[in-house]
Amino acid sequence: MISSHLPALQVVIPLLAAPLCIVVHRAKAAWVIALVVSWASLAISVRLLERVLQEGVVVYSMGGWAAPWGIEYRIDEINAFLLLIVSGGSALVLLFARVSVEREIEAERRYVFYTMWLLCLTGLLGIAITGDAFNVFVFLEISSLSSYVMISLGSDRRGLMAAFRYLIVGTIGATFILIGIGLLYMMTGTLNMADLAERLPAVADTRTVKVAFWFFAVGIGTKMALFPLHFWLPNAYAYAPSAASAFLAASATKVAVYVWLRFYFSVFGASFSFDAMSLSDILLPLGLVAALVGSAVAVFQQDVKRMLAYSSVAQIGYMAVGISFVSVNGLIGAIVHLFNHALMKAALFMVLGCVFYRLGSVALRDLDGLGRQMPWTMAAFVAGGLSLIGVPSSAGFISKWYLILAALESGSWPIAFLVLLSSLLAVVYVWRVVEAAYFRAPLDDPSRRVVEAPVSLLVPVWLLVAANFYFGLETSLTVGVAERAARTLLGAGG
């Protein structure tokens, strides 16, 4: 009985748990609630993924109202995979969050942080699970508003400005999406995605639908930080509390990429989006520029968190490149990278959380000699960095493999070469940190007695690092699901 309502519970449980955090008003209790809810939702995600893999698409009508009148949740391989990424990211990062948050957020505001965390989780899971276009917008707003608050809770006052900027840009992006949805509703009279997909071809050749198409591109592009709409991201990630950076890096932009896939492959259909509207002509260059410029800018950052944030811009570029090939291998590359990038960025931001816990800073110049003082922490950074570079046996290698394969299949080896060039830039920015940590003498400051981070922080970090290498060698889950998802997406568009 309960198992048939899992899709609804996936959203309802975190939504109800959020006010509960306010009621209990105590940081520790709020953390326990958030943790339990996250692990429960991870369990639900696993169960849903199993069901999708066995039985195919799972359809759930909210409140028993049949679509297209009611809101319908539709889960196929790709959103089941997304649910896994989001809930898994939340569950693992929360293990780390308690100690890290105690260091970074004032005592009386901590429960707010967990409340917002749960709301953000609700929003992200909701976007991933729903089959209703307007519902996507609603959940998008829930997740965005709560993440603005999370970012502004950081100890650095510049976080306020970053959150404000994110608020403005994010709202503009969401408005574009809303306009797009409105135009589609005007033309088709439905908000259900499956319905939209059926009715759109008849009106596809109208200016309204084409305008809606580009409104979506700008709106979703902003949300996923696609170059050149990425400018909100570096500061937001850099000044947010470490735990929030790790969670958002692992989930927020990933969900936006999912929305992109969903709208352009399932709703508009691959042939309309990529043949008629030539979306690839824009997506491919933007993705390549993002991959190269993002990495190149990362090389010059003095703040390691900002460096990782720019690296995220580059990684989004990879996904855009993968999508632009509109081929099975390209989509596998993009979808697998959603998962793998979540693994590596969560791990790396958590490492920086450990560093911040001891140093109160993540500036490159403060990392001198840290390799000796915090050996486990910095070893985790090196391991995560290797995955980011895409060294074979790491998760990053698998995504890159498929991206390059897709580029070569499409007959464009220069693209393959540019992708590889960008990963060489990753070597440079990762190695700047390695050299600081291992080749410079520790700062000669008597007030600074740095010791290894607490075990409670290191355990979740190393869990994620291990996952980076596990999923670099055993890919039947990631590549297996991604391949089915890719075929579903391409099949849906005809």
Next chain:
Amino acid sequence: MTSAAALLPYAIALPLAAAPLIALARRHPNLREAITLVAGGALFWLVLSILPEVEAGGRPAISLLDTVPGLPIALEAEPLGMLFALLASFLWIVTSIYSIGYMRGHHEQNQTRFYICFAVAIASTMGVAFSANMFTLFLFYEALTLSTYPLVTHAGTEKAKRAGRVYLGILLGTSIGFQLLAIVWTWSLCDTLDFRPGGILRDRASPTVIGVLGALYVFGIGKAALMPFHRWLPAAMVAPTPVSALLHAVAVVKAGVFTVLKVAIYIFGIDLLAELGVTDWLLYIAGATILIASIVALRKDNLKARLAYSTVSQLSYIVLGALLANSWAAIGAGMHIVTHAFGKITLFFCAGAIMVAAHKTEVSELRAIGRAMPITMLAFLVASLSVIGLPPLGGMWSKWYLGVGALEADQIVFLGVLMLSSLLNIAYLLPIPVRAFLSPPSTESPPEGMKEAPIPCLIALLVTAVGSVWLFLSPEPIYRLMVQAVGP
């Protein structure tokens, strides 16, 4: 699955398992070094016990796991890999003996880290040697780069850091930028990356594509140090001498040229390369590298730098052998992997011994040093002759077969390159022992207080010097293995 096949994973696991043990024994140097030696002995024995089956024509193979569908991490022992594994595991023992004398005599810091990274590097080398497909090989190739980085930068100084940048920059740059591209391209053309006799690319791609792939592989395998991607090797000389000896005269660089040979024989197939001739222009790059590096070596006063450029030059012999694309040249290339290894490791051992015992690093400082260090300098002379390629030393055979291969391929000009290079070798190597033994001691600094190197160092360099002689007397085991790999 045969018993030999079951042994293959242990060839990698054994040195890997030694690493944590070494870490545990960090407070007991004698125990720590004993672990390294025992692991080295066990590894050599293990590799040796795989040999009979390969010699009998067997190809023990084992698949470990499927990373991506159709892309397994798999191991296989074939003649060429067998040769490389035997070489590396034997020289690991010798180098370990040498390291004990050197590292203690030189009072190096962080010796535990040194031995750990060394063990991991050897494990990676075994992985390269026994890879059954290009993907597995690439995995261990990169592991070898990363595990040797801490060894190169061992001193932790600004100079070491810069050298490390060059090292990592070129090796990762070429392998990710070119080699990985070539591997994925091969995969997209052939749907397999298995090493198969006769190659996998035949009829799968146009001659142009094969030509481009050839260049991507040859330059992408940066460890082969083909110009202009050779700078990492001289840079790596900042490392302690045992690292230069085993890794940068044997394991790492030979992993590079070994990979080139593997790719030429089992990915392209030497017949295909010979038929198409699209990689012929690379022969000239290899030839140019041989000569230019020799000339640069002539001008280096620092002994290790001179040896490093000599290695760059000698590595291109092997690349040349692979690209000449006939059996004789390939046999010569395979033999040169072994004979050059024995010769060059001896030279590095001697260079390190001089550094430890006499604190000299420059060639010009070595006047009359033969009086104080006769054994070391005698070994140096023997090894020099082997590298030059004179009888009665092993180096003669490999040059012989390479020369025959050049004639077979109607590339007379490369016979000339080989001859000219031998002359250059004489010019940059022989003056060193000659000056050590024959020139009178300079008046202002009598070799007072100079003595022979520590005993472990002497043992090691004598073993490898005698090895060079032995290779001249009985080269046929190597010849037989190579014939198995490429046909007579």
